[in-house]
Amino acid sequence: MNRNIFTMTEKERMTEQSASGSTFLLPKEEMLEIRRKGKKIRIGIPSDQDKVEYRVPLSPQAVELLVSYGHEILIEKEAGKAASYTDEEYREAGALVMADRKEIFECDIVLRVSPFSETEIDMLKGHQALISNLQINAYCPTSIAKLQQKKITQVAYEYMEDEDGSKPVVQLMSQISGSTSIFLFNEYMSKSRGGKGVLLGSVTGISPSELVILGAGTAAEFAARAALGLGATVKIFDDNISSLRKLEEKLPQPIFTSVFYPKVMRKALKSADAVLGAMPIGMPPSFRITEEMVKKMKPGSVIIDLNVCQGGCFETSKCTDLNNPSFVEHGVTHYCVPNVPAIVARTASIALSNVLIPILISIGEIGGIENYIKNSKSFRKGVCIYNGILTNATLAEKFNLAYKDIDLLLAVY
Numbered sequence: 001m002n003r004n005i006f007t008m009t010e011k012e013r014m015t016e017q018s019a020s021g022s023t024f025l026l027p028k029e030e031m032l033e034i035r036r037k038g039k040k041i042r043i044g045i046p047s048d049q050d051k052v053e054y055r056v057p058l059s060p061q062a063v064e065l066l067v068s069y070g071h072e073i074l075i076e077k078e079a080g081k082a083a084s085y086t087d088e089e090y091r092e093a094g095a096l097v098m099a100d101r102k103e104i105f106e107c108d109i110v111l112r113v114s115p116f117s118e119t120e121i122d123m124l125k126g127h128q129a130l131i132s133n134l135q136i137n138a139y140c141p142t143s144i145a146k147l148q149q150k151k152i153t154q155v156a157y158e159y160m161e162d163e164d165g166s167k168p169v170v171q172l173m174s175q176i177s178g179s180t181s182i183f184l185f186n187e188y189m190s191k192s193r194g195g196k197g198v199l200l201g202s203v204t205g206i207s208p209s210e211l212v213i214l215g216a217g218t219a220a221e222f223a224a225r226a227a228l229g230l231g232a233t234v235k236i237f238d239d240n241i242s243s244l245r246k247l248e249e250k251l252p253q254p255i256f257t258s259v260f261y262p263k264v265m266r267k268a269l270k271s272a273d274a275v276l277g278a279m280p281i282g283m284p285p286s287f288r289i290t291e292e293m294v295k296k297m298k299p300g301s302v303i304i305d306l307n308v309c310q311g312g313c314f315e316t317s318k319c320t321d322l323n324n325p326s327f328v329e330h331g332v333t334h335y336c337v338p339n340v341p342a343i344v345a346r347t348a349s350i351a352l353s354n355v356l357i358p359i360l361i362s363i364g365e366i367g368g369i370e371n372y373i374k375n376s377k378s379f380r381k382g383v384c385i386y387n388g389i390l391t392n393a394t395l396a397e398k399f400n401l402a403y404k405d406i407d408l409l410l411a412v413y
Contacts, residue, residue, distance in 0.1 A: 038069075038070075038364045038365040038366070038367065039364055039367045039368050040070050040071055040072065040364065041071050041072070041108045041109060041360075041363060041364050041368070041369075042071070042072045042073075042074065042107040042108045042109070043058075043066070043071060043072070043073050043074070043107055043108070043109045043110075043111055043360065044074045044075075044103070044104035044105060044106070044107030044109070044110045044111065045057060045058060045073065045074065045075040045076065045079055045104065045110075045111050045112060046076045046079065046101050046104050046105065046110065046112055046120070047076040047077070047078060047079040047101070048079070048112055048113050048114045049078070049079075049081070049082055051114040052321040052322045052323055052339075052342075053113050053114040053339055053342055054082035054083060054322070054342040054343075054345035055082075055083060055113045055339070055341065055342050055345050055348045055349050055352065056079055056080040056082075056083050056085065056113070056345075056349045057111045057112060057113055057131075057349070057352050057353065057356060058073070058075075058111065058349075058352075058353050058356065058357075059080075059083075059085065059349055059350055059353045060080070060085055060089040060090050060092070060093040060095075061093070061353070062353035062356070062357050063075075063090060063093040063094060063095045064093035064094055065357060065361075066357070066360055066361070067093065067094030067095070068094075069361055069364055070364070071360070071364055072096070073090075073093075073094065073095040073096065074095070074096045074098050074103060074104050074107055075090050075095045075096070075097055075098065075104075076097075076098055076099075076101050076104055077097055077098060077099050080349070082342075082345050083345040083346045083348075083349045084345070084346050085346075085349075101123070102123065105120065105123035105124055105125075106123075106124075106125045106128075107128070108128060108129065108368075108369075109128065109129045109130075109131060109360075109363075109369060110124070110128060110129070110130050110131070111131050111132070111356070112131075112132045113132060113133060113339075113342075113352070114132065114133060114135070114138075114339070115132055115133055115134060115135045115138040115139065116130060116132060116143075117143075118140075118142060118143050118146065121143055121146045121147060121150070121152075122146070124150055124152060125150075126150035126151055126152070127150070127151045127152075127387075128150075128152060128153070129152070129153040129154075129155065129369045130147075130152060130153070130154045130155065131155045131157070131356075132155075132156070132157065133156065133157050133158060134154075134156035134157070134158050134159070134384060134392075134395075135158075135309050135338065136309075136310065136394060136395060136398060137309055137310070137311075137319075138309075139395065139399075140399070141399045141401065144385070144390065144395065144399065144401065147385050147388070148385065148388040148389070148390065149388065150388070151387050151388040152385055152387075152388060153369065153370070153373070153383065153385060153386055153387055154383070154384045154385040155379075155382045155383050155384070156382050156384050156392075157169035157170070157352075157382070158170055158281060158382075159381050159382040159383075159384070159392070160355075160378070160379060160381060160382030161378040161379075161381045161382070162378055163378050165378075167281075168355045169352065169355055170218075170281045171218050172348075172351040172352070172354075172355065173281075173341045173348065173351070173352075174217060174218035174219040174222070174278075174281060175218055175219070175222045176222075176340070176341040176344060176347065176348055176351065177219045177222075177278075177306050177340045177341055178218065178219035178220065178221065178222030178223035178224075178225075178226070178278065179222045179223065179225075179226050180340055180341065180343055180344060181219070181223050181276055181278075181304050181306065181340065182200065182223055182226040182227050182230070184304055184335060184340075184343075185200045185211070185274040185276075185302055185304065186199065186200045186201075188302045188326060188333050188335060189209075189273065189274065189300075189301075189302055193326075193333075194328075194333070195300055195302065195333065196273075196298075196299075196300035196301075198273055198300075199230075200227065200230060200232050200273065200274055201227075201230030201231040201232050202230070202231030202232065203231075208231050208232050208233045209232050209233070209273040209274070210232065210233045210234075210235065210268075210271055210272045210273050210274070211223075211224075211227045211232050211233070211234050211235070211272065211273070211274045211275075211276065212235045212236075212237070212268050212269060212272040212274070212275045212276070213234065213235070213236045213237070213275075213276045213278055214237050214238075214275070214276065214277050214278060214279060214287065214289070214313050215236075215237075215238055215277070215278040215279040215280060215313075216236055216238035216240065216243040216244050216246070216247040216257075217243070217278060217279070217280040217281075219276075219278040219281075219306055220236060220238075220247065220276070220278040221247055221250055221251070223276055223278060224236065224247070224251055224255065225251065225252070228251065228252065228253060228255070233256075234255045234256070235255070235256040235257075235258070235268050235272075236255060236256070236257050236258075237257070237258050237259065237260050237264075237265060237268070237287075238257075238259065238260075239259055239260055239287060241259060244257040244258075244259075260287045265289075265293070266293055266296070269289070269293050269294075269296065269297050270296055270297065270298070271298075272297065272298070272301060273298065273301050273302070274301065274302045274303075274304070275289075275297070275301070275302070275303045275304075275314075276303075276304050276306065277289075277303070277304065277305040277306055277307045277308075277312065277313030277314060277317070278306050278307070278313075279307050279313060281306075281307075281310070287313065288311075288312070288313060288314065288315055289313060289314045289315065290315050291315045291316050291330070294314060294315070294316045294329065294330050294332055295330045297330075297331075297332050298332075299331035299332070300331065300332075300333070301332050301333070302332070302333045302335065303316075303317075303332055303333065303334045303335065304335045304336075304340075305317045305334065305335070305336045306340060308320075308336040308337070308338050309338035312336070314334070316329045316330070316332075316334060317334060317336045318334075318336060319336055319338060320334075320335070320336045320337055321337060322337055322339070322342060322343070325337045359372075359379065362376070370387075373386070373406075373410070374410055377407075380406055380407070380410075383406050386406055386409060386410075389403075389404055389409060390402065390403040390404070391403055391404055391405065391406040391409065
């Protein structure tokens with residue numbers, strides 16, 4: 001249901017003001033005047049469940065806040081079910097719950113977690129903005145051509161930045177992936193999943209199990225923290241000694257670190273009970289564990305590859321989904337799901353909402369997404385296609401397509 005902003009409590013107004021970042025502590029009259037100058041936007045949220053994606057980009061609380069700013073939210077029926085959000089919760093927050101997704105794909109901004117398929121791109125009316133994960137391997141020249149023909153603006157979570165240069169969505173999802181991977185290791189090392197029945201951690205009188213982590217980014221940090229808390233021995237490899245040093249400083253106790261020396265790497269893999277591929281998101285993994293190295297790992301050991309959507313850290317990796325998440329290759333269990341945060345869908349959905357709320361409010365206040373792209377250099381980093389013009393170098397290189405730098409492009413407009 002729509003909520004009249006004149007009847008909000010002081011606490012509710014303060015929450016909205018602080019979320020926007022630009023109207024905090026303004027008198028109510030001035031805040032309302034700012035809103036009148038803004039633009040009402042229609043935001044569509046299609047369901048992701050057919051793609052085995054359980055996250056939803058906006059929680060009911062986020063929807064309620066956006067509706068109070070005058071925006072219209074259309075969400076597909078049961079889109080939030082896997083994140084434990086009901087249609088009734090979205091209705092009470094002011095969203096329109098749609099059984100037919102046609103109108104959703106005609107909104108000003110279409111918001112989702114997983115990439116858009118060619119069939120879904122065909123449903124777009126054109127001259128709209130799409131905000132989602134890019135997952136380059138999910139695209140092809142045909143889908144890019146269709147987006148260009150419809151003059152679509154495509155924004156990818158993986159490339160969006162904060163003013164300090166950090167990538168908020170990547171960092172939050174990496175935190176969740178790193179922490180969740182430790183629970184997955186314990187599950188797949190257990191006898192119930194066909195593992196050796198080994199605990200990732202330590203027990204009095206028993207040698208601790210060993211975890212090898214490839215990469216020294218955010219996912220590696222949170223995985224290492226969780227594993228060290230359980231008492232496991234942790235070894236971290238990266239090709240950047242500065243990243244290794246910074247990670248050592250963040251962790252609560254000393255750990256083994258090394259660059260990717262082949263001999264050292266092979267020795268660590270032979271004794272490892274669990275190996276995590278956690279190279280930084282947004283770039284192809286710079287080191288691949290060969291099939292021969294995997295063959296020499298312990299039978300019953302477990303690999304989790306968080307980089308599978310961008311090529312993978314292991315030569316034996318192949319993309320799976322949450323319906324069939326694992327397979328065994330050379331006696332080693334492989335878990336290669338590209339959307340690990342979806343396992344804790346509600347937590348991940350709230351984290352994503354926290355990033356998107358101030359962005360969507362600002363888009364409305366400034367008069368639309370084109371104005372926001374022109375005024376926000378950090379958000380502009382996430383634009384892969386602008387009004388049908390390809391602006392992402394990685395996509396262009398993968399498919400041998402022409403592209404234009406968005407900063408130079410906007411200088412002409």
